[in-house]
Amino acid sequence: MTFFIGVHRRLSAANKLLSLRDRQRPIIYLTERLARAASSELTLTGSVRENARALLDVGADIIVYPELGLDYRTAALAAFRLAPVQVCGWGHPVTSGLPTIDAFLSCAAMEPANASEHYTERLLTLPALGMRYLSPPIPPARSRDELGLPSSGTLYLVPHSLFKLHPDNDAVYSGVLANDPAATLIFFEGVDGGARRITRRRLSRLFAECGVDFAARTRFLPMRSRDAFLQVLLAGDVVLDSLRFSGGNVSLDALHCGVPVVTHPGEFMRGRQTMAMLQQIGGAELICGSIESMIETAVDVANDTSRRQKLGATLRANLPALTQSDTPLHALDETLNTLLER
Secondary structure, three states: OOEOOEEEOOOOHHHHOOOOOOOOOOHHHHHHHHHHHOOOOOOEOOOHHHHHHHHHHHOOOEEEEOOOOOOHHHHHHHOOOOOOEEEEOOOOOOOOOOOOOOEEEEEHHHOOOOHHHHOOOEEEEEOOOOOOOOOOOOOOOOOHHHHOOOOOOEEEEEOOOHHHOOHHHHHHHHHHHHHOOOEEEEEEOOOOHHHHHHHHHHHHHHHHHOOOOHHHHEEEEOOOOHHHHHHHHHHOOEEEOOOOOOOOHHHHHHHHOOOOEEEOOOOOHHHOHHHHHHHHOOOHHHEOOOHHHHHHHHHHHHHOHHHHHHHHHHHHHHHHHHHOOOHHHHHHHHHHHHHHHO
């Protein structure tokens, strides 16, 4: 397993910022570009002990972990004091809980007023989206029949990983189906068989209690390429955000396709990502204060063609200014240099 761990020496990070305007190359190409732009590059492929020793030998002034929590080996490295200053980013939007991590880099627009209470690290926030985002090229649209989708009725997309779907989401699904007789819910199966079985079983029981035909009103699509995934988004009417742990990449993909994303923000940053995106690109009317409001808004947008098209055009037109902004990169540069000075 190769880890990407940013190592920032006492050099001007501003001189190292890449434009990253190439939107069609694979991520491995981006990694190679970053390696070429750095004064040196170290790929970690050994055991935790070997990787820790290799990082310690670098003698870095600061180590930036883009995320902590998705892989135990990265978390194990972060538990060591391998540099005088260690920082983690919000690639995984939850505090590391480690005393060896000095600061947590987050997105200001996504954090609630009491955000500092949610982190063991010192919370430092970045403007705009908190990062630059490599927007995908949008493929040509395909018909619903070609994509294996219902040719008629309204399509409510739930394109999130199934393990993110807290049972609180079930009230949204049942409410949408109850208020829109022509609705079909579209899920993606993913690669986790356990999550797929649990979600299907939970929803089928709920729908049976509500007198809803589970098989007729839902579709679970298999994994597919990025382009094919985006084409499904293009064919949908509304994306239903996931409660408690909102969409990140998925919401950005939908917004790039001009598909309205309806959300109900949660208490913590991880449940407020879609909200922050919508607030900054003219989609505030899609941010709901309750599950009931979320259902009402989703059904209205899905069934009001004029409103949906106007919203989609606004979101799609405004999003690039947010995702391609250099502001968070320059703020990151300033933040890291300030940490070094202290």
